Amino acid sequence: MNNDLNKFFYPKSIAVIGASSKPGTLGYELLGNLIKFGYNGKLFPVNPKADAIHSIKSYKSLLEIKDEVDLVIIMLGKHLVLNAVDECKKKKVSAVIVITAGFKEVGDEGVTLEQDLIAKIRKYKMRLVGPNCMGIINTKSDVLMNGTFIKGTPVAGGIGFVSQSGALGASVLKIIEKYDIGFSQFLSIGNKADVSENDLIDYWKDNPDVNVITAYLESFSDSKQFLDVCKSVTKNKPVIAIKAAKTSAGMKAASSHTGALASADTVAETLFEQSGVIRVNTVDDMFNLAKAFDRAKLPLGKRVAVLTNAGGPAILTVDEAANCGLEIAELSKETQAKLREIVVPEASVQNPVDLLPPATAQVYGKATEIVLADKNVDAGILILGPPLMFDTVEITRYICDAANRNGKCAIVVVMSQDEIIAEVAKQMPVHPPLFNSAEKAAWAISEMYKYKQWKELPEGKVKKINVNTKGVRSIINKYKKGDCYLDFNDVYDILNHYKMPIIETRISKNVQQSIYDANKIGFPVVAKVFGRELVHKSDVGGVALNIQDEEDLINVESRIIAGLKEKEMDSKLEGFIIQPFAKIEEGVETILGAVKDSKAGHLLMFGLGGIFVEVFKDVKFKIAPLTDIDAKTIVHSIKSYEILKGVRGKKSVDLDFVEENIMKLSQLVTDFPEFIEIDLNPFVFSPSRSKSKILDARIRLVKK
């Protein structure tokens, strides 16, 4: 993909087709915004009926303009857009923004119109932003482009923001003035007919004007590409995103446990986790965090110091910090002694340091300096409750000065006084992040710390083992086209081809043969019903454990057959699966599975198995192919990792073997994407790998 979006963000000249001289229209407001914000290049309004708009000479057509045009913004009626694009081609313009709505988002006729538009863009080798979008902003002082029709003035800073919802973009621009959130570049991508969030994020990766990338998404243009792009970007700069529409319908017609546990949001959640993108749920959280990343260094570690003049807020902050996984730094004796010299006697010099209301600006500044200088402090939260008789702006400036000088990660919290934040930001162009909520500051530092850990995590490799792919291919070849579950004996062979430890299994046609098989395997055994349509064996009472001898086996199988008859399901019985009885107590029951999402590909799932699967949903997903780091992460991130490691005197299971098997399954679905659902459940892991066994398995094949 050609990701050179410079013509959009750094145009030397812009033509606005559909500029209007009528106040209140979008065409008037957008051109007005460009002028008011002080655009540094040349502006060319295009309107067949006007001579001049906003005092600038207007052109009847794009082709009338003699100068070169870098960027065209189209705001015509929707049926005029395609013609305008033709003109762009003639004028050799390669970057076009279509503001006009009425395309894909209105369905039917709009969908066709958008397809025609895309076809033209592709043919002409242009890049297109929109349609149905709000425009573009670049606040850099040598560009100063506000190419949107939104009211309000963008504030400069280091945040890049891509928004799929124009309306949300608009309300964001409303709040940035108040909350000291500085944007570098903003793009409303509308219907994403051409330029997508992936293009933007990739473009911003090496753009020195953008320190933090933020995104509001309602859909992924290309999930796989999102994963790849973000994985490389997040190691370089943070990406924070909202993905709305979380509660839409689950994965279509999934019949495996793995499929049932993967919701539509699982894909998004997994994409974010695996690519290191920080997911947030609200616009406030997104920009608070972006501001912190933009204006503060990453914390050195997780030990945080809290400085305050008010006890209550400090306690809530400490609560939230601990809740987010931070530690409350223990201040050194020297730090405490230095603080003691400057504070009132009733003040507390232990963390959280409470200077009490009498603290002046000088005391606050000095205390900030002392606390941040402590080697035990990795980051600081400097809280200022409304002082009773001092100048809040002055105190805040002293705190900011001290924090600036120190340079460590620090967030300054001016409680409940947004006007102070705005004033300080105006007076001090370089300042630490200013928050109005101390809890949010604690949360932001914890997210920055997690991001630091992510950056330091090795990239990981997709490791392949020698497997028998030919064997698997020849099994698949036996099946007709369509959607089906594989026969258990084929599942058994496939897992053996991929060196996964399926338990020794014999399939008998009748009771007589079961006795033979059981003796071959050795009692005690397990007997399970076998039949293509008997998928959920437990649900039909078709599983018997710990069968001691021949007599026991005869009784059990007779009882199962009788039970199926009662349910009128006996015709579905094709035989019995006989396996050795492995005592669950010796290992931990897990579930390992895979399910294919039409866009993101295969999701691998690993977690706690047994009857607790549905209740605790203690499972994690990753998108295949998994690296060794992905496999390790998935194992470490489930709660039951504690159980895998061994509780109450039990030994740890062979964790390397767990990770190896996760990667083997990843290899299997990568080699054979036609396996759309796989459940290895229960997969019992033991301290020794030779005793770790898959007790049951199902594979669903969709052959085209």
Added chain:
Amino acid sequence: MNNDLNKFFYPKSIAVIGASSKPGTLGYELLGNLIKFGYNGKLFPVNPKADAIHSIKSYKSLLEIKDEVDLVIIMLGKHLVLNAVDECKKKKVSAVIVITAGFKEVGDEGVTLEQDLIAKIRKYKMRLVGPNCMGIINTKSDVLMNGTFIKGTPVAGGIGFVSQSGALGASVLKIIEKYDIGFSQFLSIGNKADVSENDLIDYWKDNPDVNVITAYLESFSDSKQFLDVCKSVTKNKPVIAIKAAKTSAGMKAASSHTGALASADTVAETLFEQSGVIRVNTVDDMFNLAKAFDRAKLPLGKRVAVLTNAGGPAILTVDEAANCGLEIAELSKETQAKLREIVVPEASVQNPVDLLPPATAQVYGKATEIVLADKNVDAGILILGPPLMFDTVEITRYICDAANRNGKCAIVVVMSQDEIIAEVAKQMPVHPPLFNSAEKAAWAISEMYKYKQWKELPEGKVKKINVNTKGVRSIINKYKKGDCYLDFNDVYDILNHYKMPIIETRISKNVQQSIYDANKIGFPVVAKVFGRELVHKSDVGGVALNIQDEEDLINVESRIIAGLKEKEMDSKLEGFIIQPFAKIEEGVETILGAVKDSKAGHLLMFGLGGIFVEVFKDVKFKIAPLTDIDAKTIVHSIKSYEILKGVRGKKSVDLDFVEENIMKLSQLVTDFPEFIEIDLNPFVFSPSRSKSKILDARIRLVKK
């Protein structure tokens, strides 16, 4: 307790001892606030050195005042406070607020001073607020008392707010002006030497000026009283609280599983849940929710409709609503048809209803009316993204008007424009709650719906069964004073006295006797080590299940003894516990326990047992004595309730029997509070009560 706090909130006259004529001092600011806010009664400054303060005649001493004084506010140096209280007594004043700090909160000398103060107050039969507090507010138009030294002007409304942190109270008063949060009464209770949060909450129960009670707490003055007071108040009006200091140290020296799972915050969490108090974590959440309760009716059900002019925010709102347990209402055909008539063609008339940016004030008002009138709608969230070319105040007023006329629960969200909220609130004294975040609106409605369910929940009864208390008492009598675990045979007898199904148990001194006992019970059996100091039996390898015969038993016990010798713990072995082997698969392993908190009394715990206890912590607590409703709630609220009800073809366990046993344990610890820790673990519940058994139990006794 004498809970008549009317003298504090409705005084006809106030004397301010320590009023000052020096601007910037607390004594000057507080008197100034009283005057500026327009206090309707008489004010008497008291200061030996001033003739007049704020143009009001000042008195040398309280006793110089001829008029009756209802309330005295003391702001003297701390060593002058006790004398001032003596003067109050002489003047027959019964309500005193001590603003002065330097008491208990500074330790040592301050603690003594506070004790002296309390002694005097008790002796004089006065009520005291403070010391170390910020004062009192009543915004009612015939009182208009702002008896605080905080900058800013309180806004009138129906919220009562009690704050243990003065500084937090101060920052709250800063934000209420902006966010349309109306207070009725505010009290900063400081050190709570006399008047506590419980007094206030109880007082506000029947106070018609207070619709919603809010509290910021750092400690409970009396947990038991808090539970009793709030239980009765919350059935009448909502109480919303923050309890800070959540992450303090856990319960002291608890050695049971129950104790280990109960943290210091568990007490607070349980107190809130059991008393119906809504717990929140931030000041923003507290007042957003209070505003919703104050200005809107409770929702009729959980079906919510969302109206918007911007897709993105609506999607986030629907996500959050679903996440909070609300349902997205399905609008009737008629509603959709009516909407279709007034909206632009591209608009969506299904929930969420998207009117798109062209929506005018008239369209918004009409659409609000139509949507709220739908019988399928229990509550509405009416979102207004920044309109491009309309007057936001006008649109908001139309929405509010329609919502007012309908009367159903509705929250109006004006995105990112707090100044609009303030303006609308000014123009329309009666209006629905105005929020600046749509997600918060969804959350608030879900909390209101939960509160509605709480109000409708029956009160419940503490049911007692016939037990043998004498038998238990005579067991306790056998023990010396001190702290110990009861012998297992005593535990066995106690549980039998309280009709709890402890499994048949025999205790043998040696292997020989074990064989006899096992034959009496019948193989297969379980053997466990027995010894007062062998408390965690599994951890020392001292539990063997499924022992088939005599030979097996001899081997097992020899192996256990050898294992203990290796650990040099064999001297602690006093014998073996022999019990029948019950297959776990037939029932569900739970844990039922109790642990005593020094302040709140006994907490009962019930939840999932087995190796998952520590990992999933799927347990819930209630404070004893439990009602039948409490017992039912505890069972229904654990996640594993799904497992108790039966999964994958399994039958439900006898849930009535579960609840009965919870109540029996509650009765036991209520009858014998000296049992400070009890673990019934595992307590296996089966479909039949005769097969439900306690497999192991421990009781810790503290005898004084």
